[in-house]
Amino acid sequence: xSSQAIKTTTIQREQKKFILxxxxxxxxxxxxxxxxxxxxxxxxxxxxxxxxxxDEVNGIGVKNYATLLNSPDFWTSVRVTxxxxxxxxxxxxxxxxxxxxLLHHETRQAPWLRVIYLLPMAITPIxxxxxxxxxxxxxxxxxxxFLTSLGFPPSAWxxxxxxxxxxxxxxxxxxxxxxxxxxxxxxxxALPPEPEEASAMDGAGPFRxxxxxxxxxxxxxxxxxLLFRLIDAFKTFDIIFVLTGGGPGILTRTLNxxxxxxxxxxxxxxxxxAIAIIMLIFTLFVGQIxxxxxxxxxxxx
Amino acid sequence: xxxxxxxxRRSILLGAAATTLGVSLSPRMxxxxxxxxxxxxxxxxDIDWRAFDGETLVVGxxxxxxxxxxxxxxxxxxxxxxxxxxxxxxxETEYVAEMPIKLGAGSAEPDVMMxxxxxxxxxxxxxxxxxxxxxxxxxxxxxxxxxxxxxxMARDFxxxxxxxxxxxxxxxxxxxxxxxxxxLDAAGLDLPKTMDDFLAAAIAMKTDMQAGIVMxxxxxxxxxxxxxGGFVFSYGGEVIDADGACVLNSDEAVAGVDMYGRLLKxxxxxxxxxxxxxxxxxxxxxxxxxxxxxxxxxATDISDPAKSIVAADAIxxxxxxxxxxxxxxxxxxxxxxxxxxxxxxxxxxLLLSFLNSKPGCALSSANxxxxxxxxxxxxxxxxERFGAQAATAALANLNSGDAVIFKRAWFHPKAAEILDPxxxxxxxVATGQKDARTALTEATDKINRALGA
Numbered sequence: 168x169s170s171q172a173i174k175t176t177t178i179q180r181e182q183k184k185f186i187l188x189x190x191x192x193x194x195x196x197x198x199x200x201x202x203x204x205x206x207x208x209x210x211x212x213x214x215x216x217x218x219x220x221x222d223e224v225n226g227i228g229v230k231n232y233a234t235l236l237n238s239p240d241f242w243t244s245v246r247v248t249x250x251x252x253x254x255x256x257x258x259x260x261x262x263x264x265x266x267x268x269l270l271h272h273e274t275r276q277a278p279w280l281r282v283i284y285l286l287p288m289a290i291t292p293i294x295x296x297x298x299x300x301x302x303x304x305x306x307x308x309x310x311x312x313f314l315t316s317l318g319f320p321p322s323a324w325x326x327x328x329x330x331x332x333x334x335x336x337x338x339x340x341x342x343x344x345x346x347x348x349x350x351x352x353x354x355x356x357a358l359p360p361e362p363e364e365a366s367a368m369d370g371a372g373p374f375r376x377x378x379x380x381x382x383x384x385x386x387x388x389x390x391x392x393l394l395f396r397l398i399d400a401f402k403t404f405d406i407i408f409v410l411t412g413g414g415p416g417i418l419t420r421t422l423n424x425x426x427x428x429x430x431x432x433x434x435x436x437x438x439x440x441a442i443a444i445i446m447l448i449f450t451l452f453v454g455q456i457x458x459x460x461x462x463x464x465x466x467x468x
Numbered sequence: 469x470x471x472x473x474x475x476x477r478r479s480i481l482l483g484a485a486a487t488t489l490g491v492s493l494s495p496r497m498x499x500x501x502x503x504x505x506x507x508x509x510x511x512x513x514d515i516d517w518r519a520f521d522g523e524t525l526v527v528g529x530x531x532x533x534x535x536x537x538x539x540x541x542x543x544x545x546x547x548x549x550x551x552x553x554x555x556x557x558x559x560e561t562e563y564v565a566e567m568p569i570k571l572g573a574g575s576a577e578p579d580v581m582m583x584x585x586x587x588x589x590x591x592x593x594x595x596x597x598x599x600x601x602x603x604x605x606x607x608x609x610x611x612x613x614x615x616x617x618x619x620x621m622a623r624d625f626x627x628x629x630x631x632x633x634x635x636x637x638x639x640x641x642x643x644x645x646x647x648x649x650x651x652l653d654a655a656g657l658d659l660p661k662t663m664d665d666f667l668a669a670a671i672a673m674k675t676d677m678q679a680g681i682v683m684x685x686x687x688x689x690x691x692x693x694x695x696x697g698g699f700v701f702s703y704g705g706e707v708i709d710a711d712g713a714c715v716l717n718s719d720e721a722v723a724g725v726d727m728y729g730r731l732l733k734x735x736x737x738x739x740x741x742x743x744x745x746x747x748x749x750x751x752x753x754x755x756x757x758x759x760x761x762x763x764x765x766x767a768t769d770i771s772d773p774a775k776s777i778v779a780a781d782a783i784x785x786x787x788x789x790x791x792x793x794x795x796x797x798x799x800x801x802x803x804x805x806x807x808x809x810x811x812x813x814x815x816x817x818l819l820l821s822f823l824n825s826k827p828g829c830a831l832s833s834a835n836x837x838x839x840x841x842x843x844x845x846x847x848x849x850x851x852e853r854f855g856a857q858a859a860t861a862a863l864a865n866l867n868s869g870d871a872v873i874f875k876r877a878w879f880h881p882k883a884a885e886i887l888d889p890x891x892x893x894x895x896x897v898a899t900g901q902k903d904a905r906t907a908l909t910e911a912t913d914k915i916n917r918a919l920g921a
Contacts, residue, residue, distance in 0.1 A: 218572040219592045219881055240914075305739030306756060326741035328901050414687025415741045416896040431565050432689070432884045434572075434588065 212441040218434035231441035248421040252400040255339045263347025271355050288345040296409045299338045325410045331419050338406050347392045354388030422446050509827040510548050513612040520815035521550030528556055528578030530563040534638050537837035545822050579810040583635050583803040591881035595634040596806040601817040622840035624871040625801045636824050637801035640840045642865035643698040644764040645785045648778050651758035659785045663727050666788040670735035673758035680735030682757035685898035686744045689887030692894035698787050699724035701796035707877035714915040716908045726904035729897030741899040764862030768836040771855040784861035799869030885918040
């Protein structure tokens with residue numbers, strides 16, 4: 168090997184070493200805060216570990232999973248979680264894309280409207296949740312004030328078996344539609360203008376142009392927004408804990424809340440870990456298989 | 469630790485406490501003299517108060533009247549013992565979530581802690597056994613402490629099945645009926661004495677602007693279970709029987725929960741399915757409900773004109789009777805104990821026994837705290853702060869309570885797994901999702917599976 172080649176290899180080795188060294192702190196932190204707890208959780212899910220008897224940890228195989236899969240409460244929580252996640256994200260996507268489409272063309276009002284529509288993202292989620300709690304108050308809240316002003320009977324909202332889940336979807340939609348809006352607006356700004364112009368020149372109206380020209384090009388951005396929102400909505404905890412606590416009954420008890428009940432209140436960490444692992448499997452399934460099947464990342468069409 | 473009170477407030481508290489303890493105050497006795505008199509009361513105990521001079525202690529507490537009321541006593545403890553005390557307070561939600569994690573990780577702090585689930589804490593080994601300290605003559609003077617001055621239920625609560633005491637009762641409260649006299653007068657009614665009268669009165673007093681009755685029913689093990697427990701017990705039912713099985717599906721328990729649910733469905737406020745004690749207290753205090761049924765401790769806030777617009781109109785009474793069955797109002801005594809991992813357990817015991825002693829309870833009761841001692845409840849300062857009529861009603865309800873059947877459920881090591889399904893069932897009945905029999909049958913099955921019964 169020539170001296171030049173040896174020198175190049177040495178430089179490449181040094182570069183690799185430098186890169187690995189620079190990545191090391193973040194990697195160690197990631198492993199410590201993500202991979203290690205995950206492995207501990209996975210281990211605990213195969214044990215009967217409880218904080219009531221912390222010194223007695225016995226391996227019980229897949230008993231936690233078997234109990235879980237045979238538990239009506241678990242399947243109720245699965246149903247509630249899926250209904251909440253799919254409904255909330257669907258509404259947010261339609262609203263986000265619709266508003267982005269309306270704000271796409273530069274008008275005098277567009278910059279101001281963009282700021283207003285993005286404001287919910289700037290508000291601390293828990294502060295917004297407590298504000299909504301006041302607004303949902305059956306006797307003093309503003310929602311019932313408007314309902315009664317319009318001649319409708321007041322609603323119990325978060326305490327109502329009929330409207331509790333709807334109330335949660337409403338709050339989640341208010342908070343996270345701006346997220347979808349932001350990503351889609353960014354995507355639309357990055358699209359080349361020529362296809363849209365060509366479509367207009369061919370006589371297509373704004374609706375046809377949007378649905379047949381712009382929307383297909385937005386697929387990768389939509390995929391990203393959907394992926395983030397589905398995972399986030401799936402593990403929503405704060406608004407449910409504050410507004411309904413999983414009630415009325417267990418009508419809004421999602422999987423995350425079920426894990427909290429068993430882990431933090433009942434102190435059954437093994438069982439709660441099993442719930443968390445199943446949630447992770449659900450999340451991986453949605454993230455990898457579901458979106459790939461929809462070909463949302465495929466730009467060939 | 470900073471002194472949160474002005475000199476004037478301290479002198480009032482100390483004077484009230486001194487009077488409670490029968491120390492005659494000369495009109496010319498100033499703050500310094502009453503302060504010295506109080507200190508002398510503690511020093512009269514045959515205890516080595518200075519044994520841990522220079523030590524520091526951390527007290528973990530929830531946002532609670534007990535935590536508020538002991539703040540003024542802590543400087544006196546510091547002066548007496550030389551032990552510096554730091555009081556930390558958190559919301560109940562934060563405290564309940566954080567303590568199992570802290571204690572499960574073996575944290576040595578807090579040294580002294582409020583205990584919200586005694587059975588759980590004892591089973592997990594988080595609470596230090598106290599009998600060893602009671603038997604130490606340098607730490608405890610039984611004659612001076614006078615256990616007989618305490619309510620019987622307060623003495624019974626801390627004792628575990630193994631006969632050991634792992635905590636001290638620090639407050640005594642009982643389920644009490646409170647009503648707005650103006651609303652009763654407008655409807656031409658008296659305070660109801662029977663459950664049927666209770667339902668009829670609640671329905672009669674319900675208007676568009678005011679609920680007839682307000683009680684907890686949030687879908688949570690800590691919400692409706694306690695007040696509904698009084699209904700279950702008063703109808704002759706139990707939660708956990710002597711064999712350790714859940715018996716909420718008995719006819720008696722179903723009748724109790726059914727009545728609780730009917731009161732809320734037919735006369736409760738809109739949205740009662742999300743009500744915890746805060747909402748109950750707020751609604752009654754603001755005049756949004758004609759009657760309420762919850763802790764006797766509410767009387768301190770209800771009778772305070774600064775916090776309640778019904779202060780002058782509120783009256784208190786016993787839980788109504790179900791047929792000819794004996795009334796068994798639910799009772800509760802908050803517990804405080806010593807962290808089993810604390811390295812300062814003896815100093816911590818000194819603090820607990822200081823706070824729960826006769827002079828200690830006198831100091832707290834002057835702040836309106838419902839302590840565990842007869843002497844403190846009978847004091848003029850407490851009666852004025854709490855309300856004489858409220859105190860009479862609360863005492864009657866305290867004496868009607870049954871600590872044995874209460875402890876079987878609330879102090880069970882798996883109390884959370886008993887109360888959660890039951891709380892859900894109460895909510896389902898109160899919101900009309902299920903009838904009492906169906907909801908309680910499902911809850912009983914779930915609980916018995918969790919208990920392995």
